[in-house]
Amino acid sequence: RKEVEQDPGPFNVPEGATVAFNCTYSNSASQSFFWYRQDCRKEPKLLMSVYSSGNEDGRFTAQLNRASQYISLLIRDSKLSDSATYLCAPGGGADGLTFGKGTHLIIQP
Amino acid sequence: GAVVSQHPSWVICKSGTSVKIECRSLDFQATTMFWYRQFPKQSLMLMATSNEGSKATYEQGVEKDKFLINHASLTLSTLTVTSAHPEDSSFYICSARDARYYGYTFGSGTRLTVV
Numbered sequence: 001r002k003e004v005e006q007d008p009g010p011f012n013v014p015e016g017a018t019v020a021f022n023c024t025y026s027n028s029a030s031q032s033f034f035w036y037r038q039d040c041r042k043e044p045k046l047l048m049s050v051y052s053s054g055n056e057d058g059r060f061t062a063q064l065n066r067a068s069q070y071i072s073l074l075i076r077d078s079k080l081s082d083s084a085t086y087l088c089a090p091g092g093g094a095d096g097l098t099f100g101k102g103t104h105l106i107i108q109p
Numbered sequence: 110g111a112v113v114s115q116h117p118s119w120v121i122c123k124s125g126t127s128v129k130i131e132c133r134s135l136d137f138q139a140t141t142m143f144w145y146r147q148f149p150k151q152s153l154m155l156m157a158t159s160n161e162g163s164k165a166t167y168e169q170g171v172e173k174d175k176f177l178i179n180h181a182s183l184t185l186s187t188l189t190v191t192s193a194h195p196e197d198s199s200f201y202i203c204s205a206r207d208a209r210y211y212g213y214t215f216g217s218g219t220r221l222t223v224v
Contacts, residue, residue, distance in 0.1 A: 096213075
């Protein structure tokens with residue numbers, strides 16, 4: 001099993017819709033989890049961090065399921081500007097992050 | 110929030126030459142910085158962990174003699190790609206963690222093209 005797995009997509013979603021995607025991880029010892037968004041040819045930017053069961057920030061909700069070892073990201077009322085690649089990364093502490101390959105999201109007008 | 114500055118943004122060099130990439134934490138001190146590499150349509154892969162005042166820790170499969178890391182101060186880490194070859198062409202990104210915030214902050218990345 002790969003360390004971090006994500007559905008690469010692309011997910012083509014109409015503007016205003018709700019979209020969700022999952023990320024599974026293999027390291028059961030992971031304590032912190034991050035969702036980053038990466039625009040084409042740019043650096044990743046932190047979207048949300050998850051330490052307990054979940055986190056919500058405006059239109060974005062991240063949920064953590066430790067038993068099944070996955071985290072999810074839900075985007076409500078999607079905007080054109082949400083089009084990007086979303087990377088999940090379990091990690092924290094003194095170690096660098098292990099990233100999934102990312103899920104490519106395209107919001108269509 | 111934390112700011113990490115990375116230079117240059119892009120570089121084109123001839124095969125066989127060396128290229129140095131700088132990563133600076135602008136408003137915080139970073140005893141540890143991380144270097145990643147990303148090939149087109151691939152994930153970011155951790156190359157090495159840069160430790161201030163000591164040797165870097167390299168991930169399996171990363172040649173330490175080819176990718177020289179120096180972390181001489183609490184705000185600066187450098188990655189030197191020695192004797193670069195076309196297969197080294199990639200997007201190199203550094204990151205660091207500011208203890209005041211959650212998560213890791215990334216530099217803007219360096220796109221290296223070796224011709």
